[in-house]
Amino acid sequence: MTTKGAVYVAIAASMGNMLQGWDNATIAGAVLYIKKEFHLETQPTIEGLIVSMSLIGATVITTFSGSVSDAIGRRPMLIISSLFYFMSGLVMFWSPSVYVLLVARLLDGFGIGLAVTLVPLYISETAPSDIRGLLNTFPQFTGCVGMFLAYTMVFFMSLQSSASWRMMLGVLSLPSIAYFILAVFYLPESPRWLVSKGKMDEAKHVLQLLRGKEDVSGEMALLVEGLEVGGETSVEEYEINADNELSEDHVREKDEIKLYGAEEGQSWVAKPVRGQSSLVLASRQGSVAAHMMDPMVTLFGSVHEKQNEMGSMRSMIFPTFGSMFQGDQQQKPDNWDVESNHEKGNLSEDETDDNNLKSPLISPNARQPGETTSAMGIGGGWQLAYRKSEDGKNAGGLKRIYLHQETGAESRRGSVASLLVPGPVTGDGDVVRASALVSRSVLCLDGAMGQNPIQSGAIKPPPSSKTGTSWSDLAEPGIKQALIVGVGIQILQQFSGINGVLYYTPQILEQAGVGILLANMGIGSESASFLISGVTTLLMLPSIGVAMKLIDLAGRRMLLLATLPVLLASLIVLVLSNTIPMDSVVHAVISTVSVVVYFCTFVMGFGPIPNTLCSEIFPTRVRGLCIAICALTFWVGDIIVTYTLPVLLTTIGLAGAFGIYAVVCTISWFFVYFKVPETKGMPLEVITEFFAMGAANKKAN
Template sequence: MIENQAKVYPKANQSFTLLIACTAALGGFLFGFDTAIINGAIKALYQAFNATSWTIGLAVSLALLGSAVGAFYAGPIADRFGRIKTMIVASVLFTISAIGAGAAFGIWDFILWRVVGGIGVGAASVIAPAYIAEVSPAHLRGRLGSLQQLAIVIGIFIALLCDYAIALAAGSAGNPWLFGVSAWRWMFWSEIPPALLYGIGGLIIPESPRYLVAQKKEEEAATVLAKVIGGDVQTKISEIRETVLRERKPKLSDLLSRNGGLLPIVWVGIGLSLLQQFVGINVIFYYSSILWQAVGFSEQDSLWITVITGATNIVTTLIAIAVVDKFGRRPLLLLGSLGMTITLGIMAITFNNAPIINGQPTLSGTTGTLALVAANLYVFCFGFSWGPVVWVLLGEIFNNKIRASALAVAASIQWVANFIVSTTFPPLLTTVGLGSAYALYGIAAAISFFFVWFFIQETKGKELEEM
């Protein structure tokens, strides 16, 4: 209990709230950076390790299974040891992975280091939205929650830009660069500085006030709440106390209903996570450089196109941040679903009708421009809707009692879905073709519209204790 009921706390400080939210969102930056940095190195990995398409596919996809593991266990760990300590562990995993992947001797130890990084990615994917939601005032929570996705897309953009710059400086990702070390190795080592910065930031920012209340550290919680929301701090702590059930630790069993199945709201979170991935967005960010090369673009042009796509993603996420608390979550998701359905349909038709040369569809002239524009419009539609808004909703829709655990389940399912999409894309490419693959993603986008229409309720402006 708060010992001194008359204590006067400082007024709310929005700059402080923004600062700690941005620090937490560094996990999102590393999430995006770590998953995208392999894009520019894939062709060089084939050559460096004499790898097959199967082992390269594992190098990309097994890291995602590591992310599923990290996401699943991050929630219970965060409930037991705190959000901050979990962030620091994730920082260590990112750093170790970056060093190991860049120094790998063969494809299998490279895969091991990527899995280690994947565990860090999974943990960051759970902790950042949970922490940001728990420290944000209700009227700012949508925008601050969108920082997670903004950080992810900036991380993707910076990773692709690093790939492009390093490959350009060396002439190719497989060529020697600084100190005679292959350029692709420097691509992975470029993750070390932000990984260390994330850990340092975690040592500075305060613990989540809702976690502190659950640990009966209400005086510390009151100090944090006074800085981030101001007003009647004592009443807010009473509300939090009622929802976090201080008498026992949260458990995964809290996610079960009386009949033994998952709570309906957990299924909603799982549905959001599955559909965010099944629309195929990560095909663009994991395989785009070799995808554009496969249809006639050079290595450097393909990498430059991925940089443009990354920049498009950032701009649209900024748009989402500006409007998510004004227009709400549900309208943005519905509009994004419509846009993705249309643009994926255009890409499916374009690639299905492209002439086949040497067994590959080849785009040139107007068709090449149309495919490029449609791909970036698709990223635009995802970027202002399903990219940021899903993370905002996953931080909001679960009540205080189950938030970390439910987020862990939803995020781990998201990584499994990402794994499925990433591992099935190469076989789809060689069997049914690129056009049919995009048609499948377009069907998922259409389904996402009806999922939102029937199952998603608006959360704009609601306090977390109302969920």
């Protein structure tokens, strides 16, 4: 499977964050010249409003951006974001007065709010699960690139005798035109949103473009299942064998269960393993730490402990080995395409035999030559299968099963690839043990005619997709638990000290003698501050590159747990350097090193990961609304920290302010350890299923 389509789409969407970084840098430079032209030296309130009006605009538009994106789609909101950027740039370039400039800054905030809220959501809904974390670091990277380019531009403009702040701010319109063109002519709509609105053919076409292959039947089935978190989710464990029903000496055992894939001809025989699944056992460990830890965290963690050393990326590198159900496929007919027949009728239940389920639930038109990847694979080593439930004669008589292969002696050869190869199976044939997340499918079996009932049937969306998003949905235990994680990590990120360190950076670099050095080179103090900020931003880019490499290998949780202590240590050093008397040169060197370490570590973990997590942990039907709540928390926290920092500096000093931030970093580490699960490589629909089950287990315990 090629991922070029998803990568290019993520890069194009991340341009909205580049414009945010661009704006942050240009306003920092332009405000110095705005003060002079409008004589604002004695009006700090107006000066503060010019800078913060974009924060206010972002906060305002975030309050309803999520619900609107759930209603009209993700792509239209990104297009609207580019238009806000463009209009604000024009108005800022024209601004004849402070009040017109304030309106322009408000429009700019609207564009920023939509981009920051919806770009991570859009990337998560279009990216393959194996590289979703990597692609979600693009907004952080492009934001820093935008800041660096803008600081460079402002620096060279400041060297002129009459620098124009209107030009600095108005240039924003030029890259926003490119963003608009990409959003209109290149970015597709989110396939998950399309499925939620019943636009199955369009969703399939988008998936084919994003994945670079014709056969997307397994992922289409996954997206349909994601419309509703299954009821009465249970964890089971199976030993899976080839389906030898047609063999002459085959004798079906009493406890055998037939599993079916999304493709025609795919079926397996599974035997339940008696006793508790290892997933459940992992969530009920008896240590003191485990009792304090949210059961959901250990539930997620038990999955990743079982992954092979190569991790979920293995399926990207060696596609024929990465899936539990890959192997030689039986020849498929070229003309079957069920998902476009969703207006013809419902699924049949004419016969009660399991053979009725032999045909595909969602089927491709054709397979590309040489394509061997099974449609069962849904990413991260997970597979989607179905079985007929005990109440198969009633509507809703299908169970969906998310399978994840276990390792150990029970799994001979470690793969079910051989189970799909025709031929006799010996008594000690291949067996694969897999954990299974079993719940009610959104697909139904009811009243239509035909020899191949599922192939000729309709995919019925669940009732919740027709009623739309409701605030009452947020009361569901799984969603409530996810909101605690999302809102909590956004609050802690904002109060971890990033704004304080940004505020302090020019001061300590000046103390380090950088300003004097640049002055000897003929560079004024204003130009020097722009150059220093640009160099500081440039230093962040390699660190973001490290995060890109590790976020899908080490994982989100591990990156946070590893980087938060470094942030804490940097803040403690800054506190001590401002408390203990020392030589000015030593103080400057220690402070400079601490700030650089803080910045580089922040963009590796606490910078990109909160938005990445928030875009992953909510169900499709409420994802827009929930991520808007998390983004609103982000902006409110940003405003509070920005406006309280000067107060803290005047009351308790720099050491006191950084001491508070150090305490928040400590709290953040424990919050991540006990509350934040690892989501790397897992399909979004499996993540939300785990949240629902983890919340249910927590309530039961």
